[in-house]
Amino acid sequence: MSARRQWVLAGVLGLLGLLAAAVLFDVLGTVFFAVTVAYVLVPLHERFVRRGMHSWWASAAATTVAFVGLLLFFLSFGFLIYRRRAALVRFLLELPESVSIELLGTVYTVDAGVVVELAREYLGVLALRVAQIAPVLAIKATLFVLLVFALLIRRGEARRALLAPIPPAYRDVAAAFHERTRETLFAIYVLQAATAAATFLVALPVFYVLDYPFTVTLALVAGFLQFLPIVGPSFLVVLLAAYRLTAGETVAAALVLGLGLVLIGWLPDAVIRTRLARETAHLPGSLYFIGFTGGLLSLGPIGFIAGPLVVALLAEATELLAAEVNGYDHSRA
Numbered sequence: 375m376s377a378r379r380q381w382v383l384a385g386v387l388g389l390l391g392l393l394a395a396a397v398l399f400d401v402l403g404t405v406f407f408a409v410t411v412a413y414v415l416v417p418l419h420e421r422f423v424r425r426g427m428h429s430w431w432a433s434a435a436a437t438t439v440a441f442v443g444l445l446l447f448f449l450s451f452g453f454l455i456y457r458r459r460a461a462l463v464r465f466l467l468e469l470p471e472s473v474s475i476e477l478l479g480t481v482y483t484v485d486a487g488v489v490v491e492l493a494r495e496y497l498g499v500l501a502l503r504v505a506q507i508a509p510v511l512a513i514k515a516t517l518f519v520l521l522v523f524a525l526l527i528r529r530g531e532a533r534r535a536l537l538a539p540i541p542p543a544y545r546d547v548a549a550a551f552h553e554r555t556r557e558t559l560f561a562i563y564v565l566q567a568a569t570a571a572a573t574f575l576v577a578l579p580v581f582y583v584l585d586y587p588f589t590v591t592l593a594l595v596a597g598f599l600q601f602l603p604i605v606g607p608s609f610l611v612v613l614l615a616a617y618r619l620t621a622g623e624t625v626a627a628a629l630v631l632g633l634g635l636v637l638i639g640w641l642p643d644a645v646i647r648t649r650l651a652r653e654t655a656h657l658p659g660s661l662y663f664i665g666f667t668g669g670l671l672s673l674g675p676i677g678f679i680a681g682p683l684v685v686a687l688l689a690e691a692t693e694l695l696a697a698e699v700n701g702y703d704h705s706r707a
Contacts, residue, residue, distance in 0.1 A: 384539055403676040404514045408521035410679055411440050412529070413556060414563045419526050433526040441519055443567075454591045550694060551687060558686040562679055565646070570600040572642035573607055580637050584630055586614070596638055601678070602666075608639035661685050 395402060415436045422432035525532060540548050574597035581589045592614075596607035611634030618627035662682050669681015 387539065401514065401517060403674075404517050405521060406676060406680065408518045409525065410559050410683070411518075411563070412522045412525035414559050415440055415522065415526060416529060419529075429527055433523050436526055437519055437523045440522060441515075450594055454588075454594065547694060551690060554686055554690040555683065558683050559679075562682060566601050569642050569646045570597040572646050573597045573600050573638060576642055577607070577638045580633055584626070584633070586630075600642070606639060606643075608635055611635055611639055661689065 398405070418439065419429075419432050419436045422435055423429055427435070537545065537548060574593045577593035577596040578589060581592050586592055592610070596610050599605065599607045599610055602609070611630060614634065615627045615631040618624075618630060662685070665682035665685030666678065667681070669677025669679070669684070671677070673680055
């Protein structure tokens with residue numbers, strides 16, 4: 375095949391890709407999410423196959439693990455809020471009418487009634503919005519499951535199709551991007567999920583001993599905050615300490631700040647991340663934070679994954695260029 379013909383076919387492929395993106399714009403986020411999840415599930419699928427399971431059933435099992443895990447993650451908050459709805463209403467009604475805070479000689483007063491009313495209106499709008507888009511969410515969930523299953527069972531064919539247009543001289547570059555993508559997605563999904571689970575398990579007894587209401591809910595929030603780079607569950611700990619401080623409970627504020635920052639904010643990171651360090655994306659925290667916030671603001675929820683992934687691939691391209699210019703083997707660096 376001539377070089378000209380290859381370039382023409384590559385151009386046709388690019389144009390059809392743009393056309394498909396325009397036509398399927400509303401499900402691009404779901405497709406991207408399914409591709410990244412399938413990427414992370416490949417080792418689990420291979421483990422099932424090595425244990426003697428047929429490829430079809432291994433794909434079904436790995437897809438089920440992903441779907442059930444995501445479903446439990448998103449439903450846990452709704453279930454807990456539903457179970458605790460009476461206690462939450464009672465807690466809001468017992469809030470003081472105003473809270474005064476003195477800072478550098480100036481007293482600031484926050485009207486709690488305004489805050490409660492805004493929260494009530496926001497939750498009402500959110501509940502209505504979720505009810506309206508429920509059918510669309512069901513369709514996208516079905517698409518997600520089908521895509522993950524298909525990508526796992528046909529991953530060999532998909533890999534060959536993606537590598538086919540790439541000239542042999544650049545296959546090492548594609549391999550480097552593949553490895554960086556795998557490491558980044560592992561760090562986003564597996565490592566963060568493991569750290570979040572550990573945070574939840576540690577936060578439960580801490581909040582129980584410190585006599586906080588909604589112990590399970592607070593522990594879940596602490597685990598969820600592990601997915602926020604840099605901020606993490608320390609943000610919740612500081613908020614709880616500030617709440618105790620405004621109520622005049624200085625000792626309780628000091629206890630939750632000290633125990634919370636060490637046991638909830640630091641310990642899960644220190645234990646889990648050190649054990650899984652070799653699988654991380656080797657991306658500085660500052661760049662990860664830029665990718666996370668930039669992706670979230672630009673693309674919405676899917677930017678949580680796309681932002682850090684794009685930044686990681688940019689870092690990989692920079693390292694490849696530096697290796698090429700300086701004449702050393704990037705794979706051994």
